[in-house]
Structures are given as structure tokens and as C-alpha cells.
Amino acid sequence: METKIQELARQAKQSSYQLATLSTEVKNDVLNSLRKNLINHSENLLVANKKDLNYAKDQDQSSAFIDRLTLNHDRIIAMADALTTIIELEDPNQRILESQTISNGLILEKTSTPLGVIAMIYESRPNVTIDAAALCFKSGNAVILKGGKEAIHSNRALHRVIVEALKEHSLSEVCVQFIDHTERAATHALLQQVDFIDVVIPRGGKNLIKAITEQSQLPVIKHLDGICHIYIDQAADMDMAEQIIINAKCQRPGVCNAMETLLIHQDIAKKVLPRFVEMLKEQGVRLKGCEQSCKIISNLEQASEEDWSTEYLDLILSIKIVKNTNAAIHHINYYGSGHSDSIVTEDKGCAEQFLQQVDSAAVYHNASTRFTDGEVFGKGAEIGISTDKLHARGPVGLKELTSYKYLIRGTGQIRD
């Protein structure tokens, strides 16, 4: 197994040099073929997906799981549409990021380049196969895809469509590699290929990401959980606060930029908490309060220490009353996941303090945390939202899939 994975990674590295110099036009042509082929092969894809679905049902998987795994005509069209978006995006390579002429006449250009080879390790959503392949390809990177075993038939069929598109344009199929093994040993072997893989991007639950980070000898761009906070300051506009709270918690509770903990300034808690509780209960939200909240609201379920670092991804919310903005910031930096946090206040000083001191990828003033995504942030499409601080933070789009190098043009300069 290890030899096989190594060979596959070596081939990917080899192909990455060719990919790095491919013109934007050729890349878009390939993506366009892929878009057409997806539609043309819909029936095959649905047949393959059916096998995965049958197996999942035999295994008594949850309906949410089966929903994530399911392909249908609409979803295939959505994958094709995502490709149209990626085709329209600017090529992130060959951008001149800095340029200077050194006193001895050397001309130095810092230019964006692909990263090289990206390993994508993900779970049951088959659309990630197409999205990841397309984003890596458009950014000039070779990619090695390792999907979840539950989606192996779907992913294999999708990969065949990708290979067909590559071949139509005389490109080697090793540009987009697919690991057709479901054993964990395959993932482990992949994570040791320091000579051939430049970065691994895991997508999925916290356990997957933790396991990969622990095993990996490769750099990882992590997408951990989104424990997002809204802090309602004493100087908040309460109508605005209510709208933001409902939006951040209820509009789509299963996503990483939804609120998990509500923080409230102690001086307004008595007044506003009953109103918030009523409003959230009306929306079907289960509430868990700190000790002080439970004193204000009788019958409120008490939050445990663990709640403050729990990503519910559900209609559940923890509520904590804090002394002031400092305490809110401290709570967020201590318990949060560095994803998205927001302050609601009319006090500009407090707002600026919060914006500067909260150590998260996206920090908001008077807005819902739900805006953190690649499309809103002008990236067009994203491969995920990084909770790391190195290289890419927040939405990871095409630009974040590039590195850079320095090109230095001289006329015979030597160093004194």
C-alpha cells in the first residue's frame, strides 16, 4: 500500500510542474469539458451513487448522513454551476505581488505560484470531489483526492468524469489523483509523503481533522469547528441585537458560522434576557444558561463548563452574562475556535476594542456571523474556512491555494 501511495504522490508531483505553467485558457477549457461531461454522465453518476446510498441504508445511517451523501439531478446541476463560477474566477497565479529594483540593478518580482500538490481528505459529500478538483486545478495545483469510504462508488464515478475531461485536452490523468482505497492505512501513507505533497486540507468533522493533524508529517490547513459568539454590549441597539441573534442562531444552525454562544453585558441582562429567551424559544431553540442567567430566568437549563467549547450545529444555544467587553473578549479568546465573532453595540470605542482584540478569522461589529464565507468575501468559491493563522485564515479560495516565489532578473550581478 505504502509503495502504491508513494508512487501516486510522486506522479502528482511530476505533473504539478506541467500544471504550474498551463495557460488560464486551457485550464478553463478543461473545466468547461468537465462541466458538460457531468451533465452527460448524470445517469452513470446516479447509478454509482445509488450503490453508496443502498449501503448507507443497510448500515442504518442517519437521514442527515444520507442527505449529505445523496446525488440527484439538481445536485449534479449545482456541481456543474459551481464549475461555471470557478471558470469565471481570475487565475490566481502569475500575479506580481511586489516589485522592486535593488540599487545594484537587480529587478526583483514576488510572483504568485501554485503550492504544488494538495492532498484533500474529506468525508461523505461527493460534491467535494468536483469542487476540490476544480479549485486545485484552476489554481495550478495537482490534487490527490481521498474521500470517505461511504461515497467510494460516487467518487470513483466522478473521478472518471474528471479524467475524461483532462484527456480531452491531452492532459495527464495524474494531475487529479484519486485514492481508490478505503483503508485508513492509505490515509496514513499519504500523510507521510513529505517529498511529494505540499499541503493537506482535511474537510469534515472535528475527529477527522484531529486525527489527520496528529498523524501528518505534512503541513495542514485546518478547518476546525466554528464556536461563534455574539456579544450584546450594554450600548447595543436592542432591535438590531434581536435580529442578529435570531439570524446567527436560527437561519441555518448546522453551518460553521452560526452562533453557538450568546454573551450579554451584565448591566442589561435583567432587562433583555427575558425578551431574548422568549424570542429564541419561539424559534424552537434549546437554551443553556450560566449561573447568573439561571437566576434571572427560572427553569433555564444550566450550562456546563463543556458547553462553552461545544459546537452544537443545531438549535441549541449557550448564554453567558459577562462583566464587560474585556470579559467578553477574554471568554471568546479562551473558549472560541477563532472562526467568527460579533459585537452589537453603538459604542464605537468598545466596537474597535472588540475588533482588534478578538483573535478570530472574522470579527464583526453590528452584523451577523453568518456572512463568513468565500462568496460573501469576494472569493467566488471556497475550499473551506481555515481556523489556522498560518498561510490562510478564514475563507480559503483560489488565492489561498497559491504560494509565491521571487524572480530576480540581473545583468551579471555578483555579491560584494
Place this chain on the structure above:
Amino acid sequence: METKIQELARQAKQSSYQLATLSTEVKNDVLNSLRKNLINHSENLLVANKKDLNYAKDQDQSSAFIDRLTLNHDRIIAMADALTTIIELEDPNQRILESQTISNGLILEKTSTPLGVIAMIYESRPNVTIDAAALCFKSGNAVILKGGKEAIHSNRALHRVIVEALKEHSLSEVCVQFIDHTERAATHALLQQVDFIDVVIPRGGKNLIKAITEQSQLPVIKHLDGICHIYIDQAADMDMAEQIIINAKCQRPGVCNAMETLLIHQDIAKKVLPRFVEMLKEQGVRLKGCEQSCKIISNLEQASEEDWSTEYLDLILSIKIVKNTNAAIHHINYYGSGHSDSIVTEDKGCAEQFLQQVDSAAVYHNASTRFTDGEVFGKGAEIGISTDKLHARGPVGLKELTSYKYLIRGTGQIRD
């Protein structure tokens, strides 16, 4: 031990929030105090250093090792001067990297921020203690210093001077932590602190960096070896080629941007190789040639496969004759370390191909590889030269010690 290291890392994390919002003025004041204190405490520093030197001599360390370890008045002044340079550099934080107003009125600013906590692990040069502390501090990061056991007395004394400067400005000493343990277990414990440390930067020999990368649960900015190449194309200006070869190999052979392998186009090899060999031998360079080179030059030592991936850091050079520019690029991407490589040619097409396809941090046309450093590249000072592609590539200066975050200012926006 592990508890102690964890506590120290936790304190560093705590202090990093304070550091992140420190004004440039205060940071420069601290660095200025440090500069003065270094000079004032020269005698103490030399006494401490003497202890390390005596121990090194007892251990029969090489003269090169003892030279790296040695402090003297001139070197203390050089450390102080390096601080003057860092004081003059622009603060890399709070730079607005991108700014946009989204259609719903949200104002989104991508702003540079410190990384947080940086662990610096290095070997015997005591000046790294001051350089690393100053660069991390100026970039708003907390730092944890772990120097080599051979320099423990010198580093301890230098750290005391740093703490004094911090205290003069009422800053906590935990901003610049020093691991006063020489056991390997301390390093291992440090490398597990995922909750408190954001990145580890190892400086030193290949073995140190390899060991750290393998053990680390933290992201690493690697500074591996510099296996740098000069490729002499058939269309090279030969006078220029000679000057660049001598400069890249001989001007300072012990540094990472010195040439280790010379590649020559086969069509000119017979003509130019004898001249190159004579010239390099005059400079005392030991030469190792490929099979073809050995046919041209009798008595030339033959290079082994291992030579192509060896960083000599000495007056030794491997020479290989290649078929063409493609073969040169292939050799560099296969055997090189992604540091600095150069082509000498008057053929602009070949030069551009080389610049685009060589996958290294710095790629040169008609210039010596010796220019790759932070000062030449306009960074003022550097903490090292990254051979990674993620986050920082090439010279790592103040800007490369920052991350970024998105600040989003709204007026009550919620997501549809």
C-alpha cells in the same frame, strides 16, 4: 516538565493578546532599552559566555563551533546595531491588505495581525536569542526561546537583559519566555502545545529541523538546506558566467545561498569546463564531476548520486553536464532544496522558462544566488530563509511573522 512547559506556553498565549495591541512607539522604546542594556551589561554577558566557551573547549568542540558560540565586544555591538535596524523597520501589523464594501453595505477589511505565539528553537549562536526576540516582539508576537544547551549560560544572561528592558516599560516578562532546560523532553513538550503556540521556527542543522518537524504537532516554518544551482546555458556570456560561478561558490561558501552544484549545457561543456575547472581549483575548490565531466577532465573526482543532494557548505562543488534547459530544470526540481537557483544565458526565452519552471523560493537570471537574504530583499532583517511553500517562502522578515484577520463593520446586517 510537561506541566511546566505547558504553563509557560499558556502564559505566553495570555501575553500575546496584550502584545497584539501594543503601539509601535512602546515596542520601539523597549527595543531601544534592550539595545542600551546590552551594551551596559557587556561584561556580564562575556562572563556568562566564557562559561559556555570553557565547557565547549572541554568537550573538544571544533573551532567553527566555538566561533559560532563566541561573544565579544564587537559581536555585542553588532547585536545592538541589529536592534537599531529592527527599530527603524515599519510595524508589520495593522496594515490593511484588502478593503471592500459588500453590496449590503458591510465594510470588510483584511488586516495584518500578529501570529500569536512563536516558538524559536535554535542551536549554538547566542545572537539568535536577541534577533529572534526582537523580530517577534516588533511584530507583536509572544516568543518562547529554546536555544542550544551549549549556549545556556549566554542565553540565560541575554534573556535577563531582555526581561529588564520589558520591565522598564511595565511589560510582563512572559512576553519573551526562555526555556531554561536543556533536556530534549523540554523541546518535545513544547512541540505538543497546540492550544498555546501558533508556529515553531527551528533554526539550525538539517537534523535539528528534521527532528522537530517529525515530533511537532504545531505548524513549522522550515529552514532546510540550501542546495543551490547555477546553470550555464549554451547561450551564456562566458565572462559573466565565470564571475557568477566564483561569486556563488567562493565568496562565502558556508552560507545557505552559496552554490553547491554547477550545471552546464552539453554543447558548450567541452569548451568551457576546462576553463571553469582551472579557475575553481585556483580558488581552492574541490570538484566532483558527473561521468561526462570526468571524460572531459582527466583526474576529476567522480560525483556519487548522493552528491547531487548534498549541501557542502564548504569549498566543494559538484558539476553536471545536462542536455538542455529542460534537463537543468528537472535536475534542480528533483535534487534541489527549493532555495535559490540561477540561469546564466543571453537567451531570454530560456531564461523565462527557467524562471517560471524552477520551483524554488528565489530564481535568478544572470545573477549570483548569493543575493537571497532578507536585507537584499528589502526586509531589513530576517529570522531565516524558508524552504517551505506555505505561509512564508524565502526570507522571513517582520511581515512574514504576521497573519491577518477580517474586520467587518456593519449597521445591523443579517443574512437572507
